[in-house]
Amino acid sequence: MDLQEYLDFLDSGKEIEGGSPIHQFMQGVSQEALRLTAEINNSYHTPEQIREIFSEIIGKPVDNSFVMFPPFYTDCGKNITIGKNVFMNSGCKFQDQGGIIIDDGVLIGHNVVIATLNHNFDSDKRVNMLPAPVKIGKNVWIGANVTVVPGVCIGNGAIVAAGSVVTKDVPQNVVVAGVPAKIIKKLEEK
16 A cells, blocks of 8 residues: 555545555554654754745645744654645644645644544444544634544635634634534624
């Protein structure tokens, strides 16, 4: 199996059986992500060096407008797509096997967790994982300490208030807050 076959399998949304060849490949990809995140997190790097290491983590170049303040954590990295003018504050944790797509102009606060894997609810198959992508639209602002669960889409221009847990899709141009996050305000469309 190569990386593209692995990503294609994850993007299919099919269940990953614990101990299977795909699961074993996943563990190898995780080791590389751990090595690279240790590199980015354990000493000072210029913004250019951060973009270079982050590009290696995700396996593709990021735009020169991308800014990230370490530390940053991921257990895969290779299924992240980042747009232009994206800012990520320190302490973010991305579990991206299911896919994370971050569009242009997104602001991500401190300690945001984005998860894209669930485990099987059947206790006999609990080790199995179910990937589902998270998509974040243009000009979204995600506040500090937010958790976004697998399969969620956040619409263009939305704001997710600090400390929220996003468990379902967020329409564009709204503010959501709470656990679980609910719409508290509609914003003007531009």
